[in-house]
Amino acid sequence: MASSTRPPGRPRSSVDAEVFAATLRTIDELGYTRATVDRIAAATGIAKTTIYRRWPSKGALVTATLVDSFGPLPLTGKDRDADVAAAIRYGVRAVAEPGVAAAFAGVFTDAIGDPALREILATQLQDPYRKVLMEALGLSEQRVLFVIDVVIGTLLHRMGMTGEPMVEADVQDLIRMLQRELR
Amino acid sequence: MASSTRPPGRPRSSVDAEVFAATLRTIDELGYTRATVDRIAAATGIAKTTIYRRWPSKGALVTATLVDSFGPLPLTGKDRDADVAAAIRYGVRAVAEPGVAAAFAGVFTDAIGDPALREILATQLQDPYRKVLMEALGLSEQRVLFVIDVVIGTLLHRMGMTGEPMVEADVQDLIRMLQRELR
DNA sequence: GCGGTTTCGCTACGATTAGTATCGATACCG
DNA sequence: CGGTATCGATACTAATCGTAGCGAAACCGC
Numbered sequence: 001m002a003s004s005t006r007p008p009g010r011p012r013s014s015v016d017a018e019v020f021a022a023t024l025r026t027i028d029e030l031g032y033t034r035a036t037v038d039r040i041a042a043a044t045g046i047a048k049t050t051i052y053r054r055w056p057s058k059g060a061l062v063t064a065t066l067v068d069s070f071g072p073l074p075l076t077g078k079d080r081d082a083d084v085a086a087a088i089r090y091g092v093r094a095v096a097e098p099g100v101a102a103a104f105a106g107v108f109t110d111a112i113g114d115p116a117l118r119e120i121l122a123t124q125l126q127d128p129y130r131k132v133l134m135e136a137l138g139l140s141e142q143r144v145l146f147v148i149d150v151v152i153g154t155l156l157h158r159m160g161m162t163g164e165p166m167v168e169a170d171v172q173d174l175i176r177m178l179q180r181e182l183r
Numbered sequence: 184m185a186s187s188t189r190p191p192g193r194p195r196s197s198v199d200a201e202v203f204a205a206t207l208r209t210i211d212e213l214g215y216t217r218a219t220v221d222r223i224a225a226a227t228g229i230a231k232t233t234i235y236r237r238w239p240s241k242g243a244l245v246t247a248t249l250v251d252s253f254g255p256l257p258l259t260g261k262d263r264d265a266d267v268a269a270a271i272r273y274g275v276r277a278v279a280e281p282g283v284a285a286a287f288a289g290v291f292t293d294a295i296g297d298p299a300l301r302e303i304l305a306t307q308l309q310d311p312y313r314k315v316l317m318e319a320l321g322l323s324e325q326r327v328l329f330v331i332d333v334v335i336g337t338l339l340h341r342m343g344m345t346g347e348p349m350v351e352a353d354v355q356d357l358i359r360m361l362q363r364e365l366r
Numbered sequence: 367g368c369g370g371t372t373t374c375g376c377t378a379c380g381a382t383t384a385g386t387a388t389c390g391a392t393a394c395c396g
Numbered sequence: 397c398g399g400t401a402t403c404g405a406t407a408c409t410a411a412t413c414g415t416a417g418c419g420a421a422a423c424c425g426c
Contacts, residue, residue, distance in 0.1 A: 009372025010422040031296030036412060047375045052414065102295040108288040108343035113214030122344055146353050150333060150360075153340030157332045160291035161305055170329050177333075177364045181356075192401025193393040219383060230404045235385065 012054075016068075018044050019051065023065040028099030032106030037061070059110035059117040062103045067124050070094050075136040083136050084182060085175045091151050092171055101159035104152075137182065147178060195237075199251075201227050202234065206248040211282030215289030220244070242293035242300045245286045250307050253277050258319040266319050267365060268358045274334050275354055284342035287335075320365065330361060 022043035026035040037058055041048040055061040073090055075083045095101050111118040126148065133144045154174060158166045166174070205226035209218040220241055224231040238244040256273055258266045278284055294301040309331065316327045337357060341349045349357070 006424080007372080008370070008424060010374075012373065013422095027295075032292050033412090034296065037414085038412080049376080049415085050374065053373075056414095058413070102292070105288055105291040105295070108339075109215050109285070109292045111343065112210075112285040112288070112346070113217065118344075118346060126344060142353070146356060149337045149340045149344070149349075149353075150357075153336030153338070154332045155336070156291075156340065157336030160294065161301075161309060161332070163295070163301060166332075170325070170332075173329060173364075174333075177360060180363060181360045189395080190401080191395060191399070193403075195402065196393095216383090220385085221383080232386090232405080233403060236402075239385095241384070 013046075015044060015046055015050075016054075019046070019054075019061070020065045020068045023062060024069065024097070024099035024103065026099075027062070027102050027106070032062075032102050032109075057110075057114075057117065059107055059114065060120055062107050062110075063117065063120050063125060066100065066103055066107065069097060069100055070125070070129075073129060073132050073136075075132065077136040080137055080182065081179050084179050087133065088151055088171070088175050088178065091155060092166060095152070095155040095159060096165035101156055104156055105160055139182070143182075147182070150178065196229075196233075198227060198229055198233075199237075202229070202237075202244070203248045203251045206245060207252065207280070207282035207286065209282075210245070210285050210289070215245070215285050215292075240293075240297075240300065242290055242297065243303060245290050245293075246300070246303050246308060249283065249286055249290065252280060252283055253308070253312075256312060256315050256319075258315060260319040263320055263365065264362050267362050270316065271334055271354070271358050271361065274338060275349065278335070278338040278342060279348035284339055287339055288343055322365070326365075330365070333361065 019040065022040050023035070026040050026043055029035075030039070037051055038048050040061075041051050051061060055064060073087055075086060077083065095104075107117070107121060111121055126145075129148060130141065130144050133139065133147065134141060137144065139147075151174070155166055158164070158170075202223065205223050206218070209223050209226055212218075213222070220234055221231050223244075224234050234244060238247060256270055258269060260266065278287070290300070290304060294304055309328075312331060313324065313327050316322070316330065317324060320327065322330075334357070338349055341347070341353075
């Protein structure tokens, strides 16, 4: 039985939201590499050791920040074209959020040669969307993973090359292309 | 007039190709972060200082390696569907090359907050393909940049999430999707 | 109020890395 | 052989990740 009683000892201060916000803000200002854990802690107003007590590494912290930043997808499951458009526009907004694209690229970089981090990435970030999209769009796992690659990959590549989010005309092309692909 | 006479002094040893090969091999084995310039130099058999005499930073070295790794696109300019398929399959092979995807992610990460590196990236890596594709496919700059985002972004996202190249079935879907999009 | 338990802030530290400085040795030209 | 530019090697600075240790603080049950 899940003992819902509070465990003994000093409770954790509830600063996760502030840490996530400071993480994105710092990455946006300085880039992934120069966004040190020290600076993120200072921006939050807590000690660096407190961050390392909650997340095992900088990559895990940033992945948790991305999971927190990407929220649940607002899909109806009724009109596939509408859901495809809604999902893509949701991704566009999320990736355009300051710091998100830089955080993504940094985590991808760290995940090379760090299987634990890649596992966290695939499980905590991609899996929830895979499940929701399979259900709402009625597609196979392979198909949904392909769509996620196309949408998020396209948006991240644009941000990586130009530093600017995708313009509306290209977003509309992306939506139409995937609506046709999934029809 | 380009004076073709050799400048005085000891000539540069022609080790660029070996450095590029060692860069990709080291990044493939250790990941971008742990692929230190020291290790790349040692794998090449030269001194670290020699590398810094030719490329101003690790990011510039890796970008040059990517430019060297991606070669010229074999397009005919006659059959658009065939050219689209050829270009995508060329990208698939290039991104699947050991170390290339990791190098890409690392350069994107470094390019955040390093405008000089981003300029090198866009100019030396993306521009040649933009021009060739605009010519061969007869498309606008905006359209070609969109296609590059979709193709390379999709392939890199798959590599970043799974560490494995895209399987043939997904490649075929990608080709068909873009052939329809550009018809 | 008091002991027990856990988290917090702080400081210090080891290991690793990017990039620079320096200097003697080396390779090529005329 | 002299002039010139590169090479190899070593040493160095400045960051950065992640860890260890310790006293202080917060909360609980009594």
